[in-house]
């Protein structure tokens with residue numbers, strides 16, 4: 126998509142924009158998304174290159190790399206891309222060529238994590254403006270001396286120059302999310318009393334020195350973007366009024382565009398918002414910044430659809446629309462909008478599995494198992510096509526059907542009596558989780574377009590794959606309440622119904638937590654009893670926080686660490702509806718759905734799961750199996 130024909134539906138999104146001395150062909154931006162796809166030594170290797178090139182090929186006009194470390198003391202992930210020495214240039218050049226080949230403009234985000242990393246990752250003591258530990262990492266950083274500040278200014282400028290030499294079109298200074306540059310800007314983390322602390326002019330000194338050095342080395346026309354967190358959502362953190370002043374000062378210093386994000390590690394759920402949050406929720410902040418400057422402004426935050434971004438452009442809220450996780454989920458989002466086939470977009474569900482995993486082995490995504498594995502997903506046709514029967518239509522089964530059909534096999538999906546989407550269709554009925562329904566529709570469409578026949582069964586087959594599913598339940602509850610029902614009994618219902626009985630949910634796994642949400646949303650007085658210390662105990666911390674809020678909003682009483690749950694349960698009226706989930710993983714639990722027996726003629730199981738991480742594991746196992754079929 127090198128030349129943009131005028132697009133009637135999205136004229137603004139598909140119009141070019143000048144940033145410094147480059148022209149971005151359209152307004153679709155891949156913002157920095159850390160993947161852990163770089164090589165162990167910090168070089169940009171094939172995986173990172175293929176990952177970013179796929180987004181450029183998919184039509185994004187501006188691709189910004191994940192944050193690239195400018196100095197080893199600021200490394201944030203074990204396999205983070207680095208721009209800290211000249212030896213990186215050849216690989217960075219390959220990256221630039223691969224992305225630009227598709228007509229996209231490429232910026233490299235340059236960054237130092239400051240206190241928001243761990244010394245076991247950097248191999249050095251952590252560094253920050255002031256010795257205040259990050260409340261999440263809880264490691265005390267050293268206060269930077271003025272001499273060290275100068276060295277890091279130099280490191281940022283040198284990294285920018287390396288990117289320029291490698292053929293990048295511009296750089297983005299990571300001045301958001303509590304990383305080092307942001308830590309200087311924010312009164313929450315900068316308590317210095319020298320020329321780098323105190324009033325805003327002083328807190329800005331570090332970033333302004335970086336900008337000045339980059340301009341000196343790379344030239345005034347070389348595009349510089351600065352990403353800021355316009356609201357940090359922490360005590361004494363940056364707020365929009367001050368952020369607008371920052372943006373003005375950045376413009377005056379020669380910056381060419383400002384990217385408006387939010388949050389720090391402590392307020393992470395605002396930064397990468399979870400399922401159910403409003404699309405474009407922070408666009409008003411971008412607009413406030415845009416009203417203060419005359420350079421282009423980029424907005425971000427749960428953007429998924431071209432329609433929403435086009436409207437934001439038309440309303441003057443933003444000049445560029447950054448699609449973070451949406452670009453992980455579907456690298457071809459802009460091309461599909463351009464070609465009028467956006468109903469084929471695989472939408473991000475906000476599960477944040479990518480986020481949890483980027484700190485661990487690497488980014489994974491349930492709706493796009495090709496992420497970081499783009500080369501393997503250039504699928505070759507099978508030399509021995511066969512007839513494949515899949516019994517079950519969970520996301521894993523539909524992924525299997527898609528891959529097998531892409532390889533040229535004849536694929537039939539017998540959905541049986543279960544809903545298409547399996548347990549994710551149950552989840553889609555939970556208030557706040559409707560995006561899971563969009564995922565079901567998207568992966569179903571993907572399988573059908575590839576040629577899978579969903580809802581039918583062949584007279585004979587060469588391979589039969591069967592689906593199994595499980596939800597943990599603590600059997601002890603039945604000793605006290607033999608009439609109890611399982612979480613699956615509740616979650617599988619289309620409608621919960623209200624008969625005036627109060628509900629007691631024994632368990633706090635995500636299925637139990639969401640069963641409680643459904644019961645309470647249906648109007649029942651609901652209590653959760655659990656031996657664990659929190660709800661959604663099998664989900665990641667971000668989900669736990671959101672689940673707590675949802676339960677509180679519905680007035681659900683949550684009794685945690687309830688070692689005496691038996692006594693408490695006996696205290697409820699005999700007519701109370703008792704629901705059994707997982708009281709604690711260490712409890713004796715069994716599964717609401719028996720695993721069944723695989724028959725000799727079967728090829729294997731496909732695993733459906735409720736919790737997003739477990740679901741993703743099932744999808745990846747299945748994808749691996751189906752890609753390896755002859």
Ligand SMILES: Cc1cc2nc3c(=O)[nH]c(=O)nc-3n(C[C@H](O)[C@H](O)[C@H](O)COP(=O)(O)O)c2cc1C
Nearest residue numbers: 156157158159192397426427448449450479480483
């Ligand atoms: C896995 C992951 C890694 C991220 N890494 C970075 C990063 O390196 N630099 C950065 O500025 N933002 C990073 N972000 C934030 C995103 O760029 C984006 O601002 C955020 O996810 C909100 O946008 P979205 O709702 O479109 O995903 C990351 C987000 C995710 C989910």
Ligand code: SF4
Nearest residue numbers: 473474476477479490
């Ligand atoms: S892992 Fe989840 S949040 Fe991340 S891109 Fe994929 S669907 Fe979106």
